[in-house]
Amino acid sequence: MNNFKEKIRDLRKSELIKKGDKILIAFSGGPDSVFLFFLLSFLKKEYELKISLIYVNHNLRDDVENDLEFVENFSKENKVKIFIENLDVLEYCKKNKKSVELGARELRYKVLNEKLKELNFDKIATGHNLDDNVETLVFRLLRGTSVKGLKGIPAKRENIIRPILQFEKIEILNYLKKIDQNYIVDYTNNESNYSRNYIRNEVFPMFSKINKNFKNKVNDLILEINERENKFGKINVKNKKKDEFVKFLNENDVEISRKKIDQIFYSLFDNFGNLKNDGEKEFNLGKNKILKKNYFGYKIVENEEKNLKNQKKFEIIKKNQSIEWYNSKTISFFENILEFDNFFVEKKDFKYTFLIFEDNFVSDKSKIIVRNRENGDRIWLRNLGQKKIKKILIDKKISKSEREFVPIVELVFEDEKKENIILTISDIKFSKFVKKIFKTDIKNFKNSNKILVIGRKKWQTEIKMT
Known part of the structure; x- marks a missing residue:
């Protein structure tokens, strides 16, 4: 059933069917055209479709009266209008020196197009399925064909559409069995007198012994060939x-x-x-x-x-020292400006962000740590109050997996009654307790001011800083 849903979804994407379409179904009463009717009926309300059936009698079988009775009853039971056209295929083939298979096809499409124009309908829908498409490719290969011939049956050609081209025959039969729906069985399909019937009845069973899924494999090739060619025959x-x-x-x-x-x-x-x-x-x-x-x-x-990366990290930043975070960032803390001048070493392949503490709340009874993000983490932002760190990272379009490795710099107090303070989310977002400054401005602050420095390797994707 999931496979069915995927194929119907793909049919919607293909735009073979458009809102308000008037569709004439080439209806033989066989399983393919019956299934096609139920599929279009399922989409009828969604696309505001008008649907009618046309049955073409080729007058090639002795039991054609049974077929006519079936299609007429089907039309009444499903409250859908049907048009019946009679052809003399044998006379046409004799006159034009064509095979019965080819002559029947030519006459059938001729009458379908004439009826389409007469009824002022938009499209003819035929019941060609995935098996038919694979048969066509194999048939053309055996006769000799160019790359163009490997494209199989087109899903759309002028006003003719083939909505069930990606459905396998077995899927169609199983669906009709499930809903207990009868259909006409054409006994001539079991005879191997025609080339296509021989391929279906004799060749395909041999292919199945090599690979049971060969039809889908061949269909994949057909899809790829079609994909590679746009309407100008160029690679798009x-x-x-x-x-x-x-x-x-x-x-x-x-x-x-x-x-x-x-x-x-x-x-x-x-x-x-x-x-x-x-x-x-x-x-x-x-x-x-x-x-x-x-x-x-x-x-x-x-x-x-x-x-390896999923292992959680926890680092304590020692004064006047730097820690490395997942081999891509460095975080350093300096007790005062003099120590910054003495100990800070700038690397050429890093870009740095400099932060100065707004208050002197960092003491011997507290420590600065760097850790991974945890669920529920929040940061106090200037003039904005508390914000969820997860939401900030999502808004910055930082992917889910990368969020887990963003360094969270936090001030942790020994006194458990005091609430720990998240100072920065890497160099992405800063709390109200620190202020971003330029390196050249550091000399303008008091020597007692504490400084936090975050370095990012320059090859990393740049994120807009705030």
Whole structure:
């Protein structure tokens, strides 16, 4: 059922069907066209559709009267209008020297288009399914075809749409069985006199012995070929971006199926090939690899790296000394300006933020620590009161996993009755107890002022500071 929901969702995205469409269903009474009717009926209210059926009698079978009785009864039971057209296929083929298979197809589409214009409808919907598409590709391969022939059956060609092209035959049959819906069984489909029937009845069972899922594999190839060609026959921006993404995976020794590549790619990028601005995502690539995406890009990490980083850290900052935080930041505390001048060493590959304490509440009975964020953490902001740190990091578009490694600088008192004070969220947000200053302004403060310095490696993604 989940697979059904996904395919209906994909059908909506395809825009084959649009609001207010008047659709004429090519209705044979077989399982595909019956299923197609129920699918469009399900979408009828949502899209404000007008639906009618057309049955084309090719006059090729002795039991055609049974078919006519079925389609007429189906029309009455489901309160849908049906139009019945009669053709003389054998006479047409004899006159035009065509095979019965080809002649029937030509006449059928001719009458469908004529009826469409007569009724002033918008689209003809046919019941071609995934199995039909795979059969078409194999048929063309055996006869000889160009790359264009490998595109299979188009989901849309002029005013003809094929809404169930991604549904397997077995899915269709199982659904009709589930709702206890009858349909016409065309006994000629079991005869291998025609090329397509031979492929379906004789060739496909052999393929299934090699790979039971071969139809989906072939369909994936058809989808990829279609994806790579826009209406001008050129590679579009999105396909170029996808090629770059596949190359990136290959360079990182990632081996996953095309289907999974598609799932990841469409989760990361929009229709114009731009990285989606929807926060952090993670994808398991197998072989101990994980693809991590945040607001600014994506990368592949080893599971060991992820587990290592998940270890919580807790550091006490000693006076006039610096600590390193996850190999990307440094935090230093200086008792006064003189000690800052004597002990602070500026590294070329770091960018620094300088903070001066507003009050002298740092004493021998308190210590400054650096730790990971914890649930419920809040910070006192100047003129804004207390704010949740999690909310601040989300607003700054810092990904979920990165939030866990942002250093929280906190003043901890020995007296447990006193509430500890969060001084800064890294160099992202500062409490009312400290003030950001320029390095050149430090000399203007009293020597007794205490100083906090936070360094960030310059290669790190810059975050707008406040």
